[in-house]
Amino acid sequence: MKKHHITRILLFSIYFTLYILHLSASEPYDTEEYYDTGLYQSASVLVMCAETGEIVYETEGFALRYPASITKVMTALLVMEHVENLEEQVVLSAHAIDIPYCASRLWMHEGEAITVLEALYGIMLPSGNEVARALAEHVSESVPAFVERMNQRARELGANNTNFVNPCGLPGDGQYVTAYDVALIMRAATQHPIFIEIISTEYFELPPTNRYGNPRLLRNTNRLIRPDESVYNPYVIGGKTGFTNAAQHTLVSYVRKGSQGLIISVLYAPRGATFIDTTTLMDYAFEILAEAELERQATKHEALLAAELARLELEKYEYAYEPEPPLSQEYEQYDDVTDRNTFLIAAVSLITVILGLLAVRMYLRRRNRRRRGYRYY
Numbered sequence: 001m002k003k004h005h006i007t008r009i010l011l012f013s014i015y016f017t018l019y020i021l022h023l024s025a026s027e028p029y030d031t032e033e034y035y036d037t038g039l040y041q042s043a044s045v046l047v048m049c050a051e052t053g054e055i056v057y058e059t060e061g062f063a064l065r066y067p068a069s070i071t072k073v074m075t076a077l078l079v080m081e082h083v084e085n086l087e088e089q090v091v092l093s094a095h096a097i098d099i100p101y102c103a104s105r106l107w108m109h110e111g112e113a114i115t116v117l118e119a120l121y122g123i124m125l126p127s128g129n130e131v132a133r134a135l136a137e138h139v140s141e142s143v144p145a146f147v148e149r150m151n152q153r154a155r156e157l158g159a160n161n162t163n164f165v166n167p168c169g170l171p172g173d174g175q176y177v178t179a180y181d182v183a184l185i186m187r188a189a190t191q192h193p194i195f196i197e198i199i200s201t202e203y204f205e206l207p208p209t210n211r212y213g214n215p216r217l218l219r220n221t222n223r224l225i226r227p228d229e230s231v232y233n234p235y236v237i238g239g240k241t242g243f244t245n246a247a248q249h250t251l252v253s254y255v256r257k258g259s260q261g262l263i264i265s266v267l268y269a270p271r272g273a274t275f276i277d278t279t280t281l282m283d284y285a286f287e288i289l290a291e292a293e294l295e296r297q298a299t300k301h302e303a304l305l306a307a308e309l310a311r312l313e314l315e316k317y318e319y320a321y322e323p324e325p326p327l328s329q330e331y332e333q334y335d336d337v338t339d340r341n342t343f344l345i346a347a348v349s350l351i352t353v354i355l356g357l358l359a360v361r362m363y364l365r366r367r368n369r370r371r372r373g374y375r376y377y
Contacts, residue, residue, distance in 0.1 A: 039284060040277035042269035046179035047285040050187055050254065050261030056285045058179065064161060065267040067177040068242030068250045069104070069127045071169030074150050075135060076120055076198075077189045081153075082139050086117040086194070095143070096133040103129045103170060106218070112211035117194075121204040123168075124240060125220045132168035143167060157184045171244050182265040186239075186252045190263070199238025199254065202226050224253065224275050231275040235282065241274070249274045255282050260289055 046061035048054065055061070091113045099105060106128040108114075114122070114131075116138070122131040136146035143166065150164040159181035165172035189195045202225060206216040223229040224236040239253030251274035252265040262285055266277045 039280050040266065040269075041273040042266040042277045044179040044265075044267040045277065045281055046183050046265050047281055048180075048183040048187060048263040048265075049289075050190060050256070050263050053184070053187060055180070056262065056288055057281065061179040062161060064176040064178060065250075066171070066175065066244060066247030067164075067169050067182065067267075068244045068247035069129075069169040070177075070182055070240045070242040070250050070252050070265075071164060071167065071175075072123045072127065072132055073182070073189050073240050073252060074154065074164065074185050075132050075146075075167040076124060076195060077185060077192075078146070078149055078153060079116065079120060079135050079139055080189070080192045080195060083116050086115065086120070088116050088138075089113045090116055090119045090131075090134050090138045092130060092134045093137060096137060097130045099129045099133070099168075100170070103168075105130050106206070106216065108209075109211045112209050114206065114209055118206055120194075120198055121201070121218055122206065124198050125201065125204055125218045127221060127241070129168040129170060133166075136167040154181065154185065157181075157188055159184045169242055169244070169247075171246055177267075179265040179267050182250075182252050182267070183263040186254060186263050186265065190254050190261075196237060196254070199240065200225060201238075222251070222253075224278060231279065233279050233282070236278070239278075251275070251278060253278050253282075257282075257286055260286065262286075 040059075044060040044063050044065055046058040047056040049056055092108050092110060094110050097105075097108060097110055104127045106122050106126060108128070108130055116135070119131045119135050119138075122128040123135065133143060136143045140146035140149055146167055147164055150167065151162070154160075154162045154164070159177075162177045162181040162185075163174055165175040169175075199220075199222070202220050204218040206218055208215055220226065220238075221241045222236075222239050223231050224233045225238055226232055233255075235255045235257045237254045237256055239251055242250040247268065249269045249271060250265075250267050251269070252263070255262045255264060255278075262282060264278050264281050264285070266274050266281070269277060
């Protein structure tokens with residue numbers, strides 16, 4: 001192979017190696033911003049912890065939306081807070097039954113009477129609009145006075161981006177909510193056991209009244225609690241559905257899995273999407289909570305381990321600098337005897353040395369005398 005060919009191959013290899021190193025050292029392309037989870041179809045969603053009120057997950061949870069019939073959750077809340085005897089009779093007025101023909105209703109008549117409890121079933125299961133008006137008039141004597149109470153109670157709950165104009169959720173100028181505010185109102189309502197019992201009921205039979213001789217079968221519009229439905233979810237305790245052209249489909253739900261409870265609100269969804277979105281968000285939220293619980297347990301374990309290590313280190317430090325324990329009396333006596341014996345031995349040794357030196361001196365003097373005497377003779 002010619003020399004210049006070899007040179008070209010070497011240069012190409014060096015160039016290719018440098019190029020690969022450059023690619024490996026460059027920043028990776030961040031795709032997270034463009035990743036679409038595809039969790040839900042609703043425009044606004046929010047998941048709240050039922051026990052603490054903390055937000056677990058939300059998207060557009062504070063955007064203003066039309067509520068539709070989930071407004072009736074606030075209506076039910078005020079009724080439960082202001083009516084002590086749920087067996088009181090509610091009489092429907094002419095104004096109560098004067099609602100648009102296309103709106104949901106129980107087809108009740110003017111002057112017809114039902115109990116407050118039956119009326120609560122009437123607004124929460126089939127979403128009877130005329131019954132919601134009748135309850136408002138029963139509690140506050142007029143619908144405007146009741147609506148004023150609704151907005152006041154919303155502010156007390158912290159639902160500051162909510163404004164109601166009627167007790168049933170029919171379209172009206174200036175009526176709006178947020179997914180967060182709806183969850184706050186639903187959370188307050190679930191503090192009443194009777195409310196949970198009502199929203200978890202699949203069917204309720206309204207007995208004959210003074211104006212209608214036959215019982216009425218009320219069916220819950222929430223398909224998530226009906227086992228015969230394909231979207232049935234055993235963890236969903238209950239909720240409230242809603243629909244208007246302006247609001248599209250809305251749903252607020254109370255779900256519970258073990259010891260954990262969630263409030264899930266979905267607003268402005270296409271037909272049928274509210275049930276699917278609620279289930280998807282529920283599963284996703286419980287995964288988030290499970291991971292958070294594992295992290296809390298790990299942190300707690302690490303804290304306990306650190307505390308134990310610190311305690312052992314402190315004990316080690318205290319042991320290292322602990323003063324010598326006092327000797328017993330027995331050892332003190334033994335040491336005293338030992339000291340006396342040592343002194344006596346030293347004294348005897350010294351005397352012996354002195355006597356030895358004296359003996360040597362006497363011997364030398366005698367020897368010298370003898371030598372001197374021998375020299376004179």
